[in-house]
Amino acid sequence: MSSKYERGTVRPITRWGTEVMHHLNQPVTDFGPELQTLVADMFATMDAAEGVGLAANQVGVDLQVFIFDCPDKDGNRVEGVVCNPVLELPEGKDRRLDEGDEGCLSLPGAFTKCARPDVAKVSGVDEHGNPVAYEGTGLLARCFQHETDHTQGTVFGDRLSRKYRKRLFAEAEELAPDYPADWPITPMVDHDHEEVGAS
Numbered sequence: 001m002s003s004k005y006e007r008g009t010v011r012p013i014t015r016w017g018t019e020v021m022h023h024l025n026q027p028v029t030d031f032g033p034e035l036q037t038l039v040a041d042m043f044a045t046m047d048a049a050e051g052v053g054l055a056a057n058q059v060g061v062d063l064q065v066f067i068f069d070c071p072d073k074d075g076n077r078v079e080g081v082v083c084n085p086v087l088e089l090p091e092g093k094d095r096r097l098d099e100g101d102e103g104c105l106s107l108p109g110a111f112t113k114c115a116r117p118d119v120a121k122v123s124g125v126d127e128h129g130n131p132v133a134y135e136g137t138g139l140l141a142r143c144f145q146h147e148t149d150h151t152q153g154t155v156f157g158d159r160l161s162r163k164y165r166k167r168l169f170a171e172a173e174e175l176a177p178d179y180p181a182d183w184p185i186t187p188m189v190d191h192d193h194e195e196v197g198a199s
């Protein structure tokens with residue numbers, strides 16, 4: 001599939017438990033070449049991991065930026081870059097929860113149900129500092145919420161009940177041997193996992 005974003009170099013994906021995944025990241029203030037390289041490398045890394053979204057701290061960089069390349073509920077693929085994201089979720093009668101499965105490239109292979117609003121708006125600036133705003137439905141709505149969470153140091157395990165969190169970690173532990181430490185530079189051991197829509 002064609003993309004308007006250049007691909008850089010694949011970087012290893014940072015896992016849950018690493019400090020940068022669990023604190024509020026720094027806002028982006030410098031839109032120079034270093035950020036352009038980071039974004040290109042993030043696209044390459046997301047592709048290699050077959051994900052639909054990726055935040056900078058998932059490649060170990062303490063900056064509030066995420067990328068996405070994700071279908072919405074009608075199957076339209078939407079791609080973009082959001083720095084310093086601000087999320088807006090429906091309230092009152094417009095708020096409907098989607099109980100779909102959620103997975104994270106930083107806890108690879110494991111999925112569990114995670115209730116989230118079925119539409120989400122996110123705004124911020126792109127990699128050049130120009131304002132951007134997106135409205136997402138379906139998996140794209142979930143992706144915007146999941147990635148904005150990452151920029152704030154929240155992982156989706158933080159949003160689960162103890163029972164579901166325990167189950168998620170047990171599944172991840174079982175699959176851990178399939179993911180080399182520098183994954184996705186070294187590909188995973190292939191066991192025909194059903195992995196759709198992790199970010």
Ligand SMILES: [Zn+2]
Nearest residue numbers: 104105106199
């Ligand atoms: Zn994630």
